[in-house]
Amino acid sequence: MVQKAKILLVDDRPENLLALEAILSALDQTLVRASSGEEALKALLTDDFAVILLDVQMPGMDGFETAAHIKRRERTRDIPIIFLTAINHGPHHTFRGYAAGAVDYISKPFDPWVLRAKVSVFVELYMKNCQLREQAALLRLQLEGGGKGAVGPGKESAGLLAELSARLAAVEEQAEALSKQLDDDSADAAAVATAAHLERKLTGLRRALDALEPGAGSGTQAVPTQN
Numbered sequence: 001m002v003q004k005a006k007i008l009l010v011d012d013r014p015e016n017l018l019a020l021e022a023i024l025s026a027l028d029q030t031l032v033r034a035s036s037g038e039e040a041l042k043a044l045l046t047d048d049f050a051v052i053l054l055d056v057q058m059p060g061m062d063g064f065e066t067a068a069h070i071k072r073r074e075r076t077r078d079i080p081i082i083f084l085t086a087i088n089h090g091p092h093h094t095f096r097g098y099a100a101g102a103v104d105y106i107s108k109p110f111d112p113w114v115l116r117a118k119v120s121v122f123v124e125l126y127m128k129n130c131q132l133r134e135q136a137a138l139l140r141l142q143l144e145g146g147g148k149g150a151v152g153p154g155k156e157s158a159g160l161l162a163e164l165s166a167r168l169a170a171v172e173e174q175a176e177a178l179s180k181q182l183d184d185d186s187a188d189a190a191a192v193a194t195a196a197h198l199e200r201k202l203t204g205l206r207r208a209l210d211a212l213e214p215g216a217g218s219g220t221q222a223v224p225t226q227n
Helices: 014-027 037-046 063-072 091-099 112-146 155-185 189-212
Strands: 006-010 030-034 051-055 081-085 104-107
Touching (some): 030 037, 037 063, 051 063, 051 112
Parallel strands (some): 006 051, 081 104
């Protein structure tokens, strides 16, 4: 069963949260509500999120301050943030949103189709990264197990290598298709950069896996670190 991604919705107005849930329900992911910046930061302490939709104007801790806290934490600083605002104070206000670490800044009322499309890109990138981490974990197990045997890979090891290679190939194919889609749609620079980073990690993982194949050499190959 494929694990669903979590999307954090932050807005102090219940009707706005309800509207966001209606728009994003078609993505079939887990939608998590937060009615304040403080509540959002608490949710981020325990759960991993694919993307955050963050209202700018909130009583107490506003969206800019909330984003600043998110970007200061090592655990959460790489989560994409899409700012939503009902006000438009011109380019300076928009620049402040990007300076706070947002990947996008959308004024209300917004086009539901556009918002859903933007969110879906970051959800897909998140899912590909999760799959990549799984492959890396399996590869580490193979490397550790390979060091214990004196005869070389047996049937069980060979079977695991074949499974790893097949699963990695599937992720590589999906990542390539996503990159082409981003190029075709002239997507946000942040999404394109994230996809490029994912492809680099896939390349490193493929090299490490190829080094384990019989006849690839006896040297120990390090597994790339997953950030």
